[in-house]
Amino acid sequence: PKVGIGVLILKDNKILFGKRKNSHGTNSWCFPGGHLEFNEQIEECAIRETKEEVGIKIKNIRIGPFTNDIHKEEQKHYVTIIVIAEYDSGEVKVMEPEKCERWEWFEWNNLPQPLFLPIQNLIKQNFNPF
Numbered sequence: 001p002k003v004g005i006g007v008l009i010l011k012d013n014k015i016l017f018g019k020r021k022n023s024h025g026t027n028s029w030c031f032p033g034g035h036l037e038f039n040e041q042i043e044e045c046a047i048r049e050t051k052e053e054v055g056i057k058i059k060n061i062r063i064g065p066f067t068n069d070i071h072k073e074e075q076k077h078y079v080t081i082i083v084i085a086e087y088d089s090g091e092v093k094v095m096e097p098e099k100c101e102r103w104e105w106f107e108w109n110n111l112p113q114p115l116f117l118p119i120q121n122l123i124k125q126n127f128n129p130f
Helices: 042-054 117-124
Strands: 002-011 014-020 033-035 057-071 076-089 100-106
Touching (some): 042 076
Antiparallel strands (some): 002 014, 057 076
């Protein structure tokens, strides 16, 4: 299994989601995030991935729950660590158009569909960021 980081970013009681493309989970909605690199701290990974994918800065970063995600069709297995952070500054933009169609803010009780497997598994844990 690989280690993935999902960054749940809060702003005005909403959470940032991106619509995936050209990877496992294509057309599903997920948090910004990616792979934890060798020698990288979890919080550093969250900051880096958010900047690379969305172009914004985050603050008040804290490590949240994790999910065990087995993507059967793609034959991939990840342990995904959810990092909770608050929006700090910058304009949300699609920085990697080959990987993400768009970014949007959603209320937790009105999430887009379909959700990426780690988000589905997070919800099964009865997690609520508020």
